[in-house]
Amino acid sequence: LDNVTTMLLMAPITIKIALTMGINPLSLLIPEVLASNVGGISTLIGTPTNILIGSYARLSFNDFLINLTPGVVMALVVLAIYVSLRYRKEYATTSSQLSDAMRERLRESGRITEPVKLRKAGLIFAVMLVLFVMGDAIHLVPAVTAIMGAVAMLLWVAPDVEDMLAVVDWTTLMFFIALFMTVGALQEVGLISMIATGIGNLVGQNLTAAVLVVVWSAALLSGVIDNIPFTATMLPVIAYLTRTIPGAENNVLWYALSIGAAMGGNSTLIGASPNLVTAGISERAGFRITYLQFLKVGLPATLLTVAVGTVWLLIRF
Numbered sequence: 001l002d003n004v005t006t007m008l009l010m011a012p013i014t015i016k017i018a019l020t021m022g023i024n025p026l027s028l029l030i031p032e033v034l035a036s037n038v039g040g041i042s043t044l045i046g047t048p049t050n051i052l053i054g055s056y057a058r059l060s061f062n063d064f065l066i067n068l069t070p071g072v073v074m075a076l077v078v079l080a081i082y083v084s085l086r087y088r089k090e091y092a093t094t095s096s097q098l099s100d101a102m103r104e105r106l107r108e109s110g111r112i113t114e115p116v117k118l119r120k121a122g123l124i125f126a127v128m129l130v131l132f133v134m135g136d137a138i139h140l141v142p143a144v145t146a147i148m149g150a151v152a153m154l155l156w157v158a159p160d161v162e163d164m165l166a167v168v169d170w171t172t173l174m175f176f177i178a179l180f181m182t183v184g185a186l187q188e189v190g191l192i193s194m195i196a197t198g199i200g201n202l203v204g205q206n207l208t209a210a211v212l213v214v215v216w217s218a219a220l221l222s223g224v225i226d227n228i229p230f231t232a233t234m235l236p237v238i239a240y241l242t243r244t245i246p247g248a249e250n251n252v253l254w255y256a257l258s259i260g261a262a263m264g265g266n267s268t269l270i271g272a273s274p275n276l277v278t279a280g281i282s283e284r285a286g287f288r289i290t291y292l293q294f295l296k297v298g299l300p301a302t303l304l305t306v307a308v309g310t311v312w313l314l315i316r317f
Helices: 002-023 026-042 048-056 062-085 088-092 099-109 115-138 141-157 160-167 168-186 191-203 207-225 227-244 250-263 274-283 291-316
Strands: none
Touching: 002 026, 002 099, 002 168, 002 274, 026 062, 026 141, 026 250, 026 274, 026 291, 048 141, 048 227, 048 250, 062 115, 062 250, 062 291, 115 141, 141 168, 168 191, 168 227, 191 207, 191 227, 207 227, 207 250, 227 250, 250 291, 274 291
């Protein structure tokens, strides 16, 4: 699943689990969103940045799976060790004692109330997953598969549209609208293009230098700009470098942008969409994630995982 969708599904569940265990939900939510940003790199549909890169560079679902998954697994192992150490005091205070009221509430929350709709939605999802994997062979782009799945859900599952609109996180959506307007203004005045052009001039004809600069500049700038507009701006720059640098035809620079942008989004609260979505859900539950709180955990995690991702790219390519 896309990492935003993953956090929409997991965050409410995680808050209940944390409260049941008697620990601060943030000690599970923040590591979880960090993991979703890293894990999403392994497939074409795992992050919005990969969707942008795959569409522009004509990379398939399996291209990401083959070339990035081993590095992602390595980064997730390092991330798991880091958060286990970072939150070791919180995790040590967990309690497995459940009151009867909490046990009954969890049982009620976990009851499947509409099994027919669940089976229909599950079947549509399974077909979509097959099309994502096999779409390249039949010239079906992922965007078309996603639209087909959405239309099938609306027609066959027939959800109540008004109920769907009522649970949309409009506050977070308005934030994104304002953020992209601001970034669009910066792009119009040429600031982002100047940064991208400077990167191109810096690396020259050296492929290793290009990989290092693309990965780390993407990681650092994604935490400030938001990784989606940054990735969109960098696409023509990476295309130019891929054409002009000897040896870059193996698409390593596209994968470098993928790793840098997605993992770099972990450094700040505004660095990636899942971060803000999770913060919105957490705040509605009464647990606010501040910018500084996220930075203290996310920045070291970003440095560690990007380092692992960089090593994997140098080994793989």
